[in-house]
Amino acid sequence: MSLRTYYNLLYIDVSDVLRPPGLDVLVLLVASLGSALVTIQPVTSPVVASRIALDPTLFAAALFLAVRGSAGMAYLIQSGIINTYLTYPIGKVPLAVLLALSRVFIPSLLVLGAPLLILFLLLGSVMLKAPEKVFGMYTAFFFQASLYGLIFLFFALRSRSQSTSGLLSVSAYFAYTAIALILPAIGRSTGNETLTKVGEAMYLPEIIYSSYMRASVESWQILLVPSLVTILFIFVVIYFWRRFEVI
Amino acid sequence: MSSVLRRMSVASRLLLVIAIGLLVSSAIAELYGAKLSSEYTRTVKVGPRVASLLVVAAITSSGRAEVTVEGADSVYYVKVAGDPFLLAQQFRSLRLNVSNVRSNVDLRAGVTFTAIQVESNPFLVQALSLLGNVIPISEKKENVTRITESVASDSSLLIVSTKDSEGEVRYIIKYSVEGYSRLTAPETFIVSAIMVALAGAIEYYRRLTVKPFL
Amino acid sequence: MGVVLEVQEVTKVFGPTIAVDRVSLRVHEGELVGLLGPNGAGKSTLLKISLGLLRRDRGNVILNGYDPYVDSRARRGVGVVFERPMLPDSLPIRDLLYRASLIYGSSREEIRRAVKYTGLEQHLHKTFSELSAGLKQRAAIAHALLSRPKLIVADEPTSNLDPIERVRLLELIDMLNRDEGISFIVSSHVIPEISRVARRVVVMNRGRVIMEGDVNEVVMKASVARIRASDARALEKVLTLHGYDVRVEGINIIVKLKGAEGQAELLKLMADLSATGTKVLSIDFAGAGLEEILRGEA
Structure with missing residues (x-):
């Protein structure tokens, strides 16, 4: 199959995920809010600006991925649109990769990218002081959003129900966030440094931010979330290929 | 509104939304912006x-x-x-x-x-x-x-x-x-206008490429 | 004639239920095969397995020379129309068909022809959800036609349509089969529809193929007719007097035919009765025959 085939199926599915007005309202809100936060205070560090704009955006991105990525995927299965996709002369593995792209990676890139784009336009001279660090922060937030998105996507494939996958996704998001907060707390109170570091590493943006702020960060802490994303991605593709069946 | 957006490409919709976001944040900056x-x-x-x-x-x-x-x-x-x-x-x-x-x-x-x-x-x-x-x-x-x-x-x-x-x-x-500067309100307006124009150009190009097929 | 689809001894089990039980069938080039059976007979499951959408537990499927579950090349040149046609709703039909044409590699002319065949010219600006049930089915067929199909798999394509739309759709299927030489496998539980378009039928019930062959032969094997008359009770008496095995079903009379010349004999009798004033509204051999086969199996 040619790349053109994949691109056009990706285009169709991305159009579904990003259909109006959901994406438009969300991007407008996060972009306005994120950029407003950096204009009401004189942010002079591109790293700090990225963090201020992307921290609330990550929450919005997670919600978007739960609703459009996960529940949207379940709708695709329930409605039978996935059957139409599967009738195209495209293998299940490339289709799984396309679905992960359209349901997780591309929305994450767009939702997180919108406020940053405004930041670059609005605070060009500040942001261009260290574009590589902005990219580093963006990548960190992207990996974090992708981690949530892939978990949500798996729930959708497994449950095939919009409401169930939506509920499971939101619950998983809060459970993950709670664990990432509880582990360092337990670690500090018991003096278990490993526990503290694991908890901290579960939120990659903070790790990258700390490393830019010259705090000591271990390399495995940087690699934890990207590794989880890679493992989950492979798992979702294999699940779709070997276990997933249409209704 | 939704039906109009539905007929537009993702790229042009995002450009429009970002143009509006830019204007909103610029307005907020003018009213409650940073002190130096x-x-x-x-x-x-x-x-x-x-x-x-x-x-x-x-x-x-x-x-x-x-x-x-x-x-x-x-x-x-x-x-x-x-x-x-x-x-x-x-x-x-x-x-x-x-x-x-x-x-x-x-x-x-x-x-x-x-x-x-x-x-x-x-x-x-x-x-x-x-x-x-x-x-x-x-x-x-x-x-x-x-x-x-x-x-x-x-x-x-x-x-x-x-x-x-x-x-x-x-x-x-x-x-x-020190080291802080942002777009002024007129500059923001110009950038937003360019983005809207770009969105329009994308839509025009799309119509040109898809319509002859049918 | 080459074989487009070959299903060999396929079995599919869902938990304790055997949905498809050692089913075999073939669809030849240019053939229109009707897959007939009541709800739950396993038709949709069989079609999904044939397309490689579902994993089979036993048996083989060869579509266009490849196993569709393993090799996506099998689905090249295969169009699909599902019972509840669902195309993505995010794009206008025009854009959707355009994108689908790029996926299938079909030309501008092929898009135009698909749109013309299905009569969608006035509805291209609408999204899929904005179409009526009939137009949705037509859009699904237009979409299927973009695959440059050698075979179209249509799973209960008329089930959500009103009687007029049903007739139009069946005419379209018939035309595509005759004029374009596209092979079809059309499933339905509505017997008259299948008997209207299919040259060959495969009758399924409870996951198994219970009868297969030329529509006429299958009907002849059943040897029954359904007669609708203005006075069913009176006609029942007359037919009984003539030695027919008769039963009344509502306003219809089901008549068991006698031997090889049974059809001709019954038609002659009905003509005579008409001449003496009995009002005969319809005589159906095909539908009644297939119904009888299913009834017998049940």
Whole structure:
């Protein structure tokens, strides 16, 4: 199959995920809010600006991925649109990769990218002081959003129900966030440094931010979330290929 | 509205939305935008057993702090590297006996000023050296000491004042933001207009490529 | 004639239920095969397995020379129309067909022809959800036609349509089969529809193929007719007097035919009765025959 085939199926599915007005309202809100936060205070560090704009955006991105990525995927299965996709002369593995792209990676890139784009336009001279660090922060937030998105996507494939996958996704998001907060707390109170570091590493943006702020960060802490994303991605593709069946 | 958006491509929709977002944030910036300077004055009681600490932490900005210390016998300062939000944690690890912490956050200038009373002992300066290089100020005019240092979101300024007799130390801080600039309102309007025009061009091109097929 | 689809001894089990039980069938080039059976007979499951959408537990499927579950090349040149046609709703039909044409590699002319065949010219600006049930089915067929199909798999394509739309759709299927030489496998539980378009039928019930062959032969094997008359009770008496095995079902009479010349004999009798004033509204051999086969199996 040619790349053109994949691109056009990706285009169709991305159009579904990003259909109006959901994406438009969300991007407008996060972009306005994120950029407003950096204009009401004189942010002079591109790293700090990225963090201020992307921290609330990550929450919005997670919600978007739960609703459009996960529940949207379940709708695709329930409605039978996935059957139409599967009738195209495209293998299940490339289709799984396309679905992960359209349901997780591309929305994450767009939702997180919108406020940053405004930041670059609005605070060009500040942001261009260290574009590589902005990219580093963006990548960190992207990996974090992708981690949530892939978990949500798996729930959708497994449950095939919009409401169930939506509920499971939101619950998983809060459970993950709670664990990432509880582990360092337990670690500090018991003096278990490993526990503290694991908890901290579960939120990659903070790790990258700390490393830019010259705090000591271990390399495995940087690699934890990207590794989880890679493992989950492979798992979702294999699940779709070997276990997933249409209704 | 939704049906109009439905017929548009993702790229042109995002351009439109970002153009609106840009205008919104520019409007907010015009109304409640950042300040480029901040001032703070605080008087702290000090004595042979109580020293005073002043922390100038630029939480989001960077700039230059001019600190005037009146009434202190000895003044030292430390540039502490790292995230200002972690400063409190670092400070706690010194296990100093702290009392009377007063903070003033000037969000619109992106800076916080914190005055602290701390138990004075011969090891205080030594303990503070764990946070960074402690620099004593020897120049003093009429019991007034002046320190001018840069602060940023990855380095804060900590000033220690001690007095051999009971009395007060007065801090006067003038903070000016450096390295900040943003688009002006007319510039924002022009950029937004360009983005809208770009969205229109994308839609026009799409119509040209898809329509001949049918 | 080459074989487009070959299903060999396929079995599919869902938990304790055997949905498809050792089913075999073939669809030749240019053939229109009707897959007939009541709800739950396993038709949709069999079609999904044939397309490689579902994993089979036993047996083989060869579509266009490849196993569709393993090799996506099998689905090249295969169009699909599902019972509840669902195409993505995010794009206008025009854009959707355009994108689908790029996926299938079909030309501008092929898009135009698909749109013309299905009569969608006036509805291209609408999204899929804005179409009526009939138009949705037509859009699904237009979409299927873009695959440059050698075979179209249509799973209960008329089930959500009103009677007029049903007739139009069946005519379209018939035309595509005759004029374009596209092979079809059309499933339905509505017997008259299948008997209207299919030259060959495969009758399924409870996951198994219970009868297969030329529509006429299958009907002849059943040897029954359904007669609708203005006075069913009176006609029942007359037919009984003539030695027919008869039963009344509502306003219809089901008549068991006698031997090889049974059809001709019954038609002659009905003509005579009409001449003496009995009003005969319809005589159906095909539908009744297939129904009888299913009934017998049940």
